[in-house]
Amino acid sequence: xxxxxxxxxxxxxxxxxxxxxxxxxxxxxxxxxxxxxxxxxxxxxxxxxxxxxxxxxxxxxxxxxxxxxxxxxxxxxxxxxxxxxxxxxxxxxxxxxxxxxxxxxxxxxxxxxxxxxxxxxxxxxxxxxxxxxxxxxxxxxxxxxxxxxxxxxxxxxxxxxxxxxxxxxxxxxxxxxxxxxxxxxxxxxxxxxxxxxxxxxxxxxxxxxxxxxxxxxxxxxxxxxxxxxxxxxxxxxxxxxxxxxxxxxxxxxxxxxxxxxxxxxxxxxxxxxxxxxxxxxxxxxxxxxxxxxxxxxxxxxxxxxxxxxxxxxxxxxxxxxxxxxxxxxxxxxxxxxxxxxxxxxxxxxxxxxxxxxxxxxxxxxxxxxxxxxxxxxxxxxxxxxxxxxxxxxxxxxxxxxxxxxxxxxxxxxxxxxxxxxxxxxxxxxxxxxxxxxxxxxxxxxxxxxxxxxxxxxxxxxxxxxxxxxxxxxxxxx
Amino acid sequence: xxxxxxxxxxxxxxxxxxxxxxxxxxxxxxxxxxxxxxxxxxxxxxxxxxxxxxxxxxxxxxxxxxxxxxxxxxxxxxxxxxxxxxxxxxxxxxxxxxxxxxxxxxxxxxxxxxxxxxxxxxxxxxxxxxxxxxxxxxxxxxxxxxxxxxxxxxxxxxxxxxxxxxxxxxxxxxxxxxxxxxxxxxxxxxxxxxxxxxxxxxxxxxxxxxxxxxxxxxxxxxxxxxxxxxxxxxxxxxxxxxxxxxxxxxxxxxxxxxxxxxxxxxxxxxxxxxxxxxxxxxxxxxxxxxxxxxxxxxxxxxxxxxxxxxxxxxxxxxxxxxxxxxxxxxxxxxxxxxxxxxxxxxxxxxxxxxxxxxxxxxxxxxxxxxxxxxxxxxxxxxxxxxxxxxxxxxxxxxxxxxxxxxxxxxxxxxxxxxxxxxxxxxxxxxxxxxxxxxxxxxxxxxxxxxxxxxxxxxxxxxxxxxxxxxxxxxxxxxxxxxxxxxxxx
Numbered sequence: 001x002x003x004x005x006x007x008x009x010x011x012x013x014x015x016x017x018x019x020x021x022x023x024x025x026x027x028x029x030x031x032x033x034x035x036x037x038x039x040x041x042x043x044x045x046x047x048x049x050x051x052x053x054x055x056x057x058x059x060x061x062x063x064x065x066x067x068x069x070x071x072x073x074x075x076x077x078x079x080x081x082x083x084x085x086x087x088x089x090x091x092x093x094x095x096x097x098x099x100x101x102x103x104x105x106x107x108x109x110x111x112x113x114x115x116x117x118x119x120x121x122x123x124x125x126x127x128x129x130x131x132x133x134x135x136x137x138x139x140x141x142x143x144x145x146x147x148x149x150x151x152x153x154x155x156x157x158x159x160x161x162x163x164x165x166x167x168x169x170x171x172x173x174x175x176x177x178x179x180x181x182x183x184x185x186x187x188x189x190x191x192x193x194x195x196x197x198x199x200x201x202x203x204x205x206x207x208x209x210x211x212x213x214x215x216x217x218x219x220x221x222x223x224x225x226x227x228x229x230x231x232x233x234x235x236x237x238x239x240x241x242x243x244x245x246x247x248x249x250x251x252x253x254x255x256x257x258x259x260x261x262x263x264x265x266x267x268x269x270x271x272x273x274x275x276x277x278x279x280x281x282x283x284x285x286x287x288x289x290x291x292x293x294x295x296x297x298x299x300x301x302x303x304x305x306x307x308x309x310x311x312x313x314x315x316x317x318x319x320x321x322x323x324x325x326x327x328x329x330x331x332x333x334x335x336x337x338x339x340x341x342x343x344x345x346x347x348x349x350x351x352x353x354x355x356x357x358x359x360x361x362x363x364x365x366x367x368x369x370x371x372x373x374x375x376x377x378x379x380x381x382x383x384x385x386x387x388x389x390x391x392x393x394x395x396x397x398x399x400x401x402x403x404x405x406x407x408x409x410x411x412x413x414x415x416x417x418x419x420x421x422x423x424x425x426x427x428x429x430x431x432x433x434x435x436x437x438x439x440x441x442x443x444x445x446x447x448x449x450x451x452x453x454x455x456x457x458x459x460x461x462x463x464x465x466x467x468x469x470x471x472x473x474x475x476x477x
Numbered sequence: 478x479x480x481x482x483x484x485x486x487x488x489x490x491x492x493x494x495x496x497x498x499x500x501x502x503x504x505x506x507x508x509x510x511x512x513x514x515x516x517x518x519x520x521x522x523x524x525x526x527x528x529x530x531x532x533x534x535x536x537x538x539x540x541x542x543x544x545x546x547x548x549x550x551x552x553x554x555x556x557x558x559x560x561x562x563x564x565x566x567x568x569x570x571x572x573x574x575x576x577x578x579x580x581x582x583x584x585x586x587x588x589x590x591x592x593x594x595x596x597x598x599x600x601x602x603x604x605x606x607x608x609x610x611x612x613x614x615x616x617x618x619x620x621x622x623x624x625x626x627x628x629x630x631x632x633x634x635x636x637x638x639x640x641x642x643x644x645x646x647x648x649x650x651x652x653x654x655x656x657x658x659x660x661x662x663x664x665x666x667x668x669x670x671x672x673x674x675x676x677x678x679x680x681x682x683x684x685x686x687x688x689x690x691x692x693x694x695x696x697x698x699x700x701x702x703x704x705x706x707x708x709x710x711x712x713x714x715x716x717x718x719x720x721x722x723x724x725x726x727x728x729x730x731x732x733x734x735x736x737x738x739x740x741x742x743x744x745x746x747x748x749x750x751x752x753x754x755x756x757x758x759x760x761x762x763x764x765x766x767x768x769x770x771x772x773x774x775x776x777x778x779x780x781x782x783x784x785x786x787x788x789x790x791x792x793x794x795x796x797x798x799x800x801x802x803x804x805x806x807x808x809x810x811x812x813x814x815x816x817x818x819x820x821x822x823x824x825x826x827x828x829x830x831x832x833x834x835x836x837x838x839x840x841x842x843x844x845x846x847x848x849x850x851x852x853x854x855x856x857x858x859x860x861x862x863x864x865x866x867x868x869x870x871x872x873x874x875x876x877x878x879x880x881x882x883x884x885x886x887x888x889x890x891x892x893x894x895x896x897x898x899x900x901x902x903x904x905x906x907x908x909x910x911x912x913x914x915x916x917x918x919x920x921x922x923x924x925x926x927x928x929x930x931x932x933x934x935x936x937x938x939x940x941x942x943x944x945x946x947x948x949x950x951x952x953x954x955x956x957x958x959x960x961x962x963x964x965x966x
Contacts, residue, residue: 039579043799045572046559046581046678048713078795080842082819089798142803271842273851276685276792278714 001239002203005231006211007166007196008158011173012151013183014127014191015058021126021150022049022092029189033132033143041148043087048277051076055150056281058182059099059124061291062152065180065298068103068119070288076124076278080271084142085129093153095272098123099281100154105176107168117169118157125151146190152182158197158208163227167220170194171322175299178324193218198230199244209234210244214251214258226251230258302327310340319348325363329372336373339380346376350393367396375403388412388460415462418470421454424462425470428453439475447471483956485550485698488644492539492549499539499549503532503593506551509642510595513961517618519627519636521556522564523596531593538591546701546725548591553646555634556597557604558689559678560584567680568600568612568630571800571807571826581678582710583647583689590705598646599633602828603797604654604682606630607900608890611830616887619662620959621925625884628658628900634692635662640961645693645702649679651686652785653879653904656916659692660879660928663918663957665945667691667699670935671911672717674703675710681796683789684715686908695955696917696945700724703938719936727939728946733767735944738872742778743903749882751922756878759919759929759948763876766947773868773875777860781905782898784861787841787854788909794838797831833894862910869934874944878903879916879928907932915941918954926957 020027023040040047063070077095100122106114127149132141154173160166174192177183185192199211214230217223229251234244249258297305302321306312312320321327326347333343351372355362367375375396379389384407395406407413415421428450429436439446447468454467482488491497507525514520528551535549559565559577561584566572580588588594601611609617609632619627620640627636631648635658638646648655650668659666667690674689681687691702704725709718739760744753764770802808802822809821827835841850868875880900890897907914912932919929929948933941949955 042804044578044805045565045567045575045680045799046577046579046676048677048715050712050714080795080798082798082801084801084803084815087799087804089801090795269844271795271839271844271847273791273795273842273847276683276715277681 003200003235004203005161006158006199007160009156010195011154012193013177015055015150015182016184017052017054017150020148021052021055023148027149031145037144041144059152061180061182063100064292066103069101071097071099071101072283074099074281076275077272078275081268085131092275093125094123105172107172117159120155120157122152122154127151163224166227167224179298187218196227200234210246213248217251222253312344316344329362329369332369333373336370338373338376342376354397371402378403384414415458421462421466424454424457484695485701488550489546499532499535503528503551506595506643517636518615519599519617519633520596521566521599521614528593528595535591545591551593551595551643553596553598553637553643554594555600555631555648557649557680558584568602570613575806582675583706586705598637601630602831604630605830605834607897610891611828619884620961624886626887628661630654631658638664638692648692649689651682652908653901655690656879656904659916661884663926665693665696665699666916668914669938670913672715674706675713675716677710677712683792695949696942700942722939724939724942727943730943732947735768736872737768737770738773738868738875740773740775742775743877747881752878752927755920755927756929775864777864780857781861782902784854784857785905787850790834790838791842791851794835858909861906865910875932877930879930883922883925913938915945917945
């Protein structure tokens with residue numbers, strides 16, 4: 001039997017506010033446990049939540065960017081359950097009236113086709129803290145630094161039909177929130193993560209299969225793997241005569257498998273009700289208009305502009321605009337006077353390679369955009385050849401200074417003095433009479449041999465164009 | 478003889494004239510507490526050293542001429558208000574060991590006004606009760622009759638002020654917890670408009686109903702205290718950003734032509750005859766003061782107790798979830814797994830009434846019951862609020878009894894929660910609608926004080942205090958004090 005896969009995602013994007021959603025404590029990552037948890041985050045008796053307006057603005061910004069409905073009067077609700085990392089015994093979230101309503105996103109599939117994925121809603125909520133089981137032998141530690149961190153939970157319709165589509169959707173959301181500056185997108189730190197609802201049904205069947213929920217997946221790679229594992233597990237189960245049970249499952253990246261966390265029967269009744277400590281969030285036209293007016297350029301618009309202004313290949317553009325920091329870096333390089341095509345080649349080639357090798361983000365590149373432009377300009381004005389440029393890049397990456405400093409200190413300046421090149425050409429011709437005969441006999445390929453010899457002699461610094469021309473002139477005599 | 482004077486104004490005059498010091502006033506309160514409180518049990522904690530230090534500071538302020546009308550006057554806080562560095566128990570074993578790390582807005586506001594807090598008063602556990610018998614620290618006795626309850630949940634504050642242990646105390650009122658004890662002990666008890674006083678630092682019972690207020694001898698005293706407690710506080714999102722008027726300035730306004738609405742539903746079979754008589758007499762007194770009386774109707778009043786006992790438990794079931802033994806307060810000694818720790822901690826540290834309300838609340842919020850109970854209750858709450866709005870289209874103030882009976886005997890209603898709940902049948906509507914209300918002494922029945930309740934429109938505290946003050950200028954019920962047996966007065 002052939003099966004159809006149905007996937008819906010709940011993406012949790014941590015909003016990039018300085019302070020928490022209901023308190024003044026900092027949201028910075030990586031502090032000592034419990035140093036960024038104030039009395040409100042700790043759920044002390046008598047303290048009350050006060051909504052961070054920045055979080056509201058960021059949620060609306062996301063909604064406006066994807067053309068979704070903005071709820072004019074949204075309500076915070078309490079989701080009640082007991083867990084040690086949930087200090088109040090309830091999470092403040094939104095239930096019946098989320099701040100962002102229906103919307104949609106267009107994703108690009110591998111074959112280049114486009115697909116529209118529906119967005120059901122996006123709501124604001126506070127994150128819980130963290131239980132630390134590893135550091136203690138016989139007890140559990142609790143770190144409440146993360147408690148109260150603002151999250152935007154973006155819920156999709158069950159519109160995706162493969163793990164790859166799910167990844168494409170997740171990447172698209174990631175790209176948008178990063179462009180908007182509402183989330184840093186850092187998946188290692190948990191700022192961007194997702195739950196996946198997965199089910200399968202016989203191809204052509206209308207009714208949805210029983211779904212499982214895969215919790216807390218924090219990388220694009222794991223999303224694909226977890227979903228694929230889960231699809232296969234469900235199909236095997238059904239084909240062996242079993243049934244899928246509705247449950248929450250956890251993906252274990254080390255074992256590459258999902259395993260059951262809790263079934264529907266054990267599921268909590270969260271007893272949602274409107275939080276009486278918070279007023280409804282009322283959003284008026286002016287608020288939306290102001291956010292709309294201040295929206296940054298989004299990926300599609302930027303891609304169009306890059307195509308029009310720089311004449312780049314569409315595959316290059318897609319990669320460049322795919323990441324907001326890379327797009328910004330590229331634009332800065334071009335802005336400093338570098339040729340756009342050369343700039344694209346260097347950013348996507350040497351620079352991306354070096355970043356990947358050192359596992360660095362472009363935002364913390366060891367070569368600044370200004371220095372990168374400096375290097376490209378030396379190629380453009382023939383101070384160095386493309387080949388030498390690789391050496392210069394390497395030295396710049398290793399912190400040996402800007403392009404000019406490296407060229408100077410290593411003596412890599414290209415030789416354009418015709419006399420000097422001519423001397424080298426003459427010597428090479430004199431040293432290799434056999435090859436001269438071959439060339440004269442019509443073996444054009446030998447020219448490359450001569451060029452190589454001349455470059456060797458000039459330590460690669462001779463201008464290749466000039467070398468070629470001189471060789472031809474002299475060998476044709 | 479006590480140095481306590483009849484009201485704040487006289488105390489302030491005496492302080493300024495150097496006839497008495499705040500240290501003397503405070504010392505006198507501490508002495509009276511020592512003498513009488515083993516009988517009354519109105520205090521959970523008393524802080525003599527801190528109180529005397531604050532009194533000394535007040536005396537300095539008075540000497541330097543920087544004193545306000547409340548500077549140097551002793552008082553007590555209901556033990557529901559967090560006060561930095563002091564134990565805040567909320568009348569519960571759960572927080573028996575809890576030392577608040579910060580000041581509530583009410584505590585800091587009154588301290589800034591120069592009042593001297595001598596300690597924290599007893600209360601029903603988590604403010605859940607109408608007799609002060611649910612307190613982990615034992616019941617409070619009514620100074621008018623030690624066999625009887627002073628009411629609750631602010632029973633400790635009421636008994637302490639009625640017995641003259643302190644001139645005033647704070648309270649909180651979720652369904653009548655200031656007004657009912659004020660009525661049963663012959664005091665003036667003010668519950669302001671919801672949002673008038675910040676709830677910051679006040680341990681929550683039912684967030685949409687809780688409101689801090691005062692228990693004083695007179696409306697004039699309440700006017701001064703409210704001025705120091707009220708006002709916008711950005712730490713409480715439900716606190717109203719509405720200017721605070723000078724409540725003392727309008728106390729002497731004439732009541733000529735003011736209209737008083739008397740809901741006929743207040744005078745039902747449940748109202749004890751002596752109470753009914755005292756209240757009717759008080760309304761006559763108002764007519765003599767120039768007010769016009771009109772009969773009005775609150776057709777949904779009978780629904781207020783059932784609605785309250787859905788909404789308040791729902792909110793409390795969630796509000797009290799934070800008491801889980803993890804970060805503060807009581808934790809069980811037993812070492813089981815996590816679920817075991819939660820269950821034992823909460824079973825061992827919460828009393829029966831608190832458990833009953835948490836269970837009721839969890840039930841009305843659960844899937845399948847939410848619509849039938851919680852949502853339905855919210856709709857009826859709106860109807861009750863609408864009833865009051867309709868009345869206020871015709872009248873300035875609504876008047877009636879505060880309680881159906883005078884103080885009842887300790888133990889009398891403890892085994893019948895519904896009878897206990899019905900004690901709040903006249904007070905709950907104001908909480909459901911978020912309106913200000915005040916109870917003032919208006920006579921006696923069975924030799925026990927009777928309370929007259931006045932309800933106003935949103936932020937009409939000034940008018941309520943004005944009405945109360947005018948009545949108190951014409952009568953002396955508020956000046957009557959009990960003789961406490963078991964200790965010389």
